[in-house]
Amino acid sequence: MTDPGAGSAPPALFAAVMLTGCGGSPAVSPAATSIPAPNPTQRAALMEELGKVDVELAHPRAVSAARMACKKIQEGASDDEQKIVVAGAFRMGNEKFVSPEQAGRVLAVIKANGFCTTSSDDRASS
Secondary structure, three states: OOOOOOOOOOHHHHHHHHHHOOOOOOOOOHHHHOOOOOOHHHHHHHHHHHHHHOHHHOOOOHHHHHHHHHHHHHOOOOHHHHHHHHHHHOOEOOOEOOOHHHHHHHHHHHHHHOOOOOHHHHHHHO
16 A cells, blocks of 8 residues: 555645745745735725725725735836736626726725835835
């Protein structure tokens, strides 16, 4: 009888390889992968403002979706790229999609909320 786990790497090992790559050093610095999270006040405001764009946008996954969009903002992605991420991350239900206009409004909400800062925001506040 063979071991069912034989030949497959443990999940922790797989994760370590994915993070370090073949060279043994992290492929991306931890700071680059750190995505800020809204504090409770920012979270409540985010949900309220998203609900003003469309009530269905204020769903349980909205904070995670906003953080995904924030990552693109921090990476310096173009407005179009940011809108694509928002459209995918904030998809409402199985059939309803976020329109390009709504995606722009969602991005404005995320940027105004205060949890998603960029290095240029940090320099401006210094």
